[in-house]
Amino acid sequence: MGMGVEIRDRMAKRAAEEIKNGMIVNLGIGIPSLVPNHLPAGTKVMFHAENGITGMGPSPEKGKEDENLCNAGGFPVSVVKGASYCDSTIAFGMIRRGRVDMTILGSLQVSEKGDLANWIVPGKKVPGMGGAMELAQKAKKVIVLMNQTDKFGNSKIVNECTLPLTSARCVDMIITEMAVFQISDQGLTLTELFAPHSIDAVRAKTGCGFVISGNVRVIS
Amino acid sequence: MENTFNKIIEINEAMKHFRDGMIIMFGGFGGIGTPPALIDGILENGLKDLTLIGNDSGFPHIGIGKVVSQGRAKKMIASHIGSNPVAGQLMTDGKMEVEFSPQGILAERIRAGGVGIPAILSDIGLDNDIVTSNKQTCNLDGKMYLVETALTAEISIVFAKKADPYGNLIYDKSARNTNPLVAMAGDLTIAEVEEIVPLGSLDPDEIITPGVFVDYIVPSKGVNWNWAWE
Numbered sequence: 001m002g003m004g005v006e007i008r009d010r011m012a013k014r015a016a017e018e019i020k021n022g023m024i025v026n027l028g029i030g031i032p033s034l035v036p037n038h039l040p041a042g043t044k045v046m047f048h049a050e051n052g053i054t055g056m057g058p059s060p061e062k063g064k065e066d067e068n069l070c071n072a073g074g075f076p077v078s079v080v081k082g083a084s085y086c087d088s089t090i091a092f093g094m095i096r097r098g099r100v101d102m103t104i105l106g107s108l109q110v111s112e113k114g115d116l117a118n119w120i121v122p123g124k125k126v127p128g129m130g131g132a133m134e135l136a137q138k139a140k141k142v143i144v145l146m147n148q149t150d151k152f153g154n155s156k157i158v159n160e161c162t163l164p165l166t167s168a169r170c171v172d173m174i175i176t177e178m179a180v181f182q183i184s185d186q187g188l189t190l191t192e193l194f195a196p197h198s199i200d201a202v203r204a205k206t207g208c209g210f211v212i213s214g215n216v217r218v219i220s
Numbered sequence: 221m222e223n224t225f226n227k228i229i230e231i232n233e234a235m236k237h238f239r240d241g242m243i244i245m246f247g248g249f250g251g252i253g254t255p256p257a258l259i260d261g262i263l264e265n266g267l268k269d270l271t272l273i274g275n276d277s278g279f280p281h282i283g284i285g286k287v288v289s290q291g292r293a294k295k296m297i298a299s300h301i302g303s304n305p306v307a308g309q310l311m312t313d314g315k316m317e318v319e320f321s322p323q324g325i326l327a328e329r330i331r332a333g334g335v336g337i338p339a340i341l342s343d344i345g346l347d348n349d350i351v352t353s354n355k356q357t358c359n360l361d362g363k364m365y366l367v368e369t370a371l372t373a374e375i376s377i378v379f380a381k382k383a384d385p386y387g388n389l390i391y392d393k394s395a396r397n398t399n400p401l402v403a404m405a406g407d408l409t410i411a412e413v414e415e416i417v418p419l420g421s422l423d424p425d426e427i428i429t430p431g432v433f434v435d436y437i438v439p440s441k442g443v444n445w446n447w448a449w450e
Contacts, residue, residue, distance in 0.1 A: 049394070050323060050324075051249040051250075051252070051394050051397045052249075052394055052396055052397050053393075053394050065449065066393065067252065067443060067447055068252060068253070068381075068392040068393045068394060068395035069393040069394050070250070070252050070394055070449075071394075072249070072250070073250070074249075074250035074251065074252065074279070074303065074447070074448055074449070075448075075449050076449055085391075085393055085394060085396055086396070087327070087396055087397065087398065087399070087400045087401055087428075088249070088275065088323070088324065088327035088397050088398045088401065089324070089327045089328055089331050089401060091324070092323065092324025092325075092327060092328070093324075095324065096324065096344070115347075120350070125308075126308070126311070126320075127300060127301060127302025127308065128276070128298060128299050128300035128301050128302060128318075128320045129299060129300070129320060129322055129323070129345070129348075129350075129351075130276075130299050130300040130302070130323050131299070131322070131323040131324060133322040133344050133345045133348070133351070134322055134323065134324045134325075134344055137343075137344060138344075164348055164349065164350065165347040165348055166347075166348065167345075167347055167348075168347040
């Protein structure tokens with residue numbers, strides 16, 4: 001949504017910090033797909049795709065694409081050593097059984113309690129939930145990468161989602177172009193700022209109150 | 221190739237099993253793993269008023285999307301139609317009914333149908349009216365679950381890499397996706413395959429779909445559409 005490459009990369013890089021050795025991680029389309037570019041060399045992580053790949057690798061170079069080896073968005077990928085293929089029930093079994101450590105996805109709205117609304121705009125856009133419900137509900141950690149506001153300037157972080165929920169109380173962390181928020185039983189906490197944004201500027205574009213961490217990190 | 225079990229047939233023969241108004245289940249994910257010759261057969265034979273069950277509605281010119289875009293389906297049961305704007309328009313215009321099911325639950329409903337289980341219990345989507353509407357619920361050990369009913373079809377169409385004359389199937393990488401599940405859930409299952417190999421040449425340990433579930437095998441000429449990334 002008109003967000004510059006540098007800003008998208010800065011958000012993806014921050015999300016990449018959450019990925020630890022040995023994790024199984026599912027990435028949504030858009031900014032989340034940039035996250036692997038920012039992992040430290042040698043990080044051992046298995047990327048999971050809903051269409052039945054565990055151990056997804058980078059896009060192949062042009063001309064080396066395999067039409068039968070694509071991610072859930074339908075684009076060619078490769079596999080890393082140790083990868084496996086499975087059918088759709090197994091791919092989602094991994095999610096529901098709690099074997100997927102983290103999902104990083106986009107959203108339309110997130111509430112201060114961590115409710116996620118990311119697939120329906122009633123009367124306008126009903127593309128279907130795809131695998132978002134299972135991922136939001138069952139991945140061990142849910143990180144949302146999204147703009148602070150929608151194209152009309154309305155905050156996407158809200159008291160209560162006005163859009164239909166994908167899943168209630170599931171989001172652990174929000175990364176926007178302005179700030180990073182943690183969500184816990186205590187509610188929403190601002191923990192980090194992307195320079196040059198100020199806490200006041202974030203507050204002006206956030207649709208609910210939030211606690212400010214005692215030690216706000218500024219990311220340049 | 222010796223047609224030991226009389227399962228190997230040509231596409232024209234296969235199409236004699238289809239008729240208007242049928243419930244057809246298809247393998248594939250975003251068109252990958254959807255059988256191209258059988259899709260063209262459906263189009264060329266003018267089949268209409270179909271109920272289509274599968275992961276998604278493909279892209280307008282890819283996979284099942286070709287059938288959807290021509291308005292041949294009266295209903296779809298799928299998890300996602302976002303990659304096919306024509307499907308969204310048909311739904312908005314009231315020309316095609318769409319029942320959405322969360323992706324993994326849809327796959328389990330198909331699997332349940334394929335293995336003779338009437339329904340499964342699920343806690344996915346309890347916070348969303350579209351998922352919960354018109355579904356029975358069940359309380360088990362103090363927790364609430366949705367009763368997600370099994371899905372079967374009059375015909376299942378799948379795409380595989382190799383078959384032997386018995387219909388034992390192996391798939392190719394991520395083109396496996398829903399195919400092994402769809403293969404089990406058809407009253408009649410037709411597999412379009414890239415290669416037919418002699419009986420005994422597939423390692424029994426590697427077979428993903430036992431030929432028990434496959435009624436007919438149709439040789440494929442491969443994918444005849446351009447992918448979105450091409």
